[in-house]
Amino acid sequence: MKRVLTILFFLSVILTIAANYLQFIELRYIAKPLIMVFLAWIFSLNTNEQNQPIRRITYLAFLFSWLGDIALLFADDSSKAPGFYFFIAGLISFLTAHVCYIIVFRRIAKRILFSGVNKNKLFLGIPVLIVAGILIFKIIPHLGPMMAPVIVYAIVISTMAIAAIALQGGIETANFNAIYIGAALFLISDTTLAVNQFVSPSATLGIVVMITYGFAQYFIMQGLSSLQLRQQVVEKVI
Known part of the structure; x- marks a missing residue:
């Protein structure tokens, strides 16, 4: 069942990409809303019963991502109404999804003892700095009236990535790697979306x-599935 659902998940992503590229609007309306449905279904089959609070908030992240996907279906032209309002609705939905992920990561953090700030965590923070650089030098000059909401969104998603990085050393390596890759891909996806939306739109x-969005959601889901906390005690410094 999990294998079938995984195939259906990636098929939905592929069909959405094809529909966007070919301007096949009807197919896009069918395929894109299914992405998060299949992901949540896979997650429901993978998670440990002992992590109920984490599960519930993760489902909320999936729900708001789903709402964001639907809103952005109608935001092709965000320069005027109604596309502008749908774009704002999508922005708010995904911002809320990222807040949910931050809460999930912080709840996990409360159950572990951190290894502190180390070279590994500093290295893993490089993508966050890159995104900040792109935002400042490439995107902000083109935002116009959207500057404030986009900056708020950038701060939230960067916080989400930092919260993910903070888990390094406190959860099993496989779980952390998946969560970190997912968070990094989310940064890439949203930064690319901003460039595509405000700087130089292109099909590519x-x-x-x-x-990047599809893999970001998939990796975060995998990292949170059957989550295992490390048993060894390490010094708590942050």
Whole structure:
């Protein structure tokens, strides 16, 4: 069942990419809303019963991501109404999803003892700095009235990535790697979306957005599935 659902999940991503590229609107309306449905279904089959609070908030992250996907279906032209309002709705939905992920990561953090700030965590923080650099030098000059909401969104998603990095050393390596890769891909996806939306729209960037988004959600889901906390005690310094 999990294998079938995984195939259906990635098939939904592929069909959404194809529909966007070919401007097949009807197919996009069918395929894109199914992405998070299949992901949540896979997650429901994978998670430990002992992690109920984490499960519930993760489902909320999936729900708001699903709402964001639907809102952005109608935001092709965000320069005027109604596309502008759907874009704002999508922005708010995904911002809320990232807040949910932050809460999930912080709840996990409360159950572990941190290894502190180390070279590994500093190295893993490089993508966050890159995104901040792109935002400042590439995207902000083109935002106009969208500057404030996009900056708030950038701060939230960067916080989500930092919260994910903070788990390094406190959960099993396989879980952390998946969560970190997912968070990094989310940064890439959302930054690419901003470039595509405000700087230089292109079909190629649209493909990059959907590929990185699909894998971002999948890796985070896998990292949170059957989550295992490390048993050894380490010094808590942060």
